[in-house]
Amino acid sequence: MFYRDERLALFIDGSNLYAAAKALNFDIDYKLLRAEFMRRGKLLRAFYYTALLETEEYSPIRPLVDWLNYNGFTMVTKAAKEFTDSMGRRKVKGNMDIELAVDAMELAHRVDHIVLFSGDGDFRPLIESLQRQGVRVSVVSTIRSQPPMVADELRRQCDNFIELEDLRDVIGRPPREDAQHRPMREDDEES
Numbered sequence: 786m787f788y789r790d791e792r793l794a795l796f797i798d799g800s801n802l803y804a805a806a807k808a809l810n811f812d813i814d815y816k817l818l819r820a821e822f823m824r825r826g827k828l829l830r831a832f833y834y835t836a837l838l839e840t841e842e843y844s845p846i847r848p849l850v851d852w853l854n855y856n857g858f859t860m861v862t863k864a865a866k867e868f869t870d871s872m873g874r875r876k877v878k879g880n881m882d883i884e885l886a887v888d889a890m891e892l893a894h895r896v897d898h899i900v901l902f903s904g905d906g907d908f909r910p911l912i913e914s915l916q917r918q919g920v921r922v923s924v925v926s927t928i929r930s931q932p933p934m935v936a937d938e939l940r941r942q943c944d945n946f947i948e949l950e951d952l953r954d955v956i957g958r959p960p961r962e963d964a965q966h967r968p969m970r971e972d973d974e975e976s
Contacts, residue, residue: 786923786945787825791897795822796885797858798903799835799846801926801934802949805904808930809950812958815849819857821955822900829896832888833858836865836879861888886911893918900925901943906936912943923947 787793795818806813815833822828833853838844854860865879882905889899893915901908904926912922923945926935940946 786947787898789826791826791921792895793822793826793828793898793900794889794892794896795819795828795831795900796889796902797831797833798881798885798901798905799833800879800881801903801905805927805930805934805949806957808934809927809953811953813956814958815853815858816856818952818956821952826898830892831858832861832885834861834881834885836877836881837862838867838877839864861885882907889915893920896920898923900947902926904933904935904939906938909936909938909942912939916942916944921945925949925952 802813819828819831822831833850835846835850837846837850850860850862861881861884863879863881863884865877867875867877870876885903886908889901889911893899898921899915900923901912902925904924912924915922921944922942924935924939924943925947926939927933927949928935928940929948929950934949935946
């Protein structure tokens with residue numbers, strides 16, 4: 786699946802990866818995730834995409850964003866939009882698909898293999914374009930949750946599908962009993 790001498794880039798759709806890991810009932814240790822892919826190839830970049838609520842004094846995602854920023858991840862953030870739906874429920878929208886796609890296209894000529902951490906079917910045309918440019922694309926998500934978190938068209942298009950559940954022992958945080966010391970998590974946001 787991976788070649789030791791290939792140039793890798795990781796593109797992490799933060800809210801999508803968080804939702805997939807949550808559906809599998811585990812938290813991701815991003816230090817272990819980065820180390821795992823450094824072991825698999827020459828990791829050039831690890832991008833992490835997330836929207837942030839700027840209206841709140843404290844955002845639960847802020848500590849994770851800061852930690853990732855200081856620990857080898859390239860952070861791509863934007864302000865999330867907050868609205869009330871027709872049922873009167875507060876919703877947050879912060880889609881980062883365009884930013885991720887543009888960055889992947891710009892980096893395509895410098896890498897051999899892109900690993901996309903997302904199950905969003907909207908990325909199928911991006912994968913197809915990257916493949917036409919000679920870039921191999923792996924997708925990390927899950928089909929073991931109910932419902933599956935990866936779109937079928939994404940699995941069909943990518944060169945390699947990596948089941949997130951299979952990475953649990955390599956990149957998962959050990960469960961903690963103390964709720965006060967829960968690991969930092971991605972916000973539940975709509976894509």
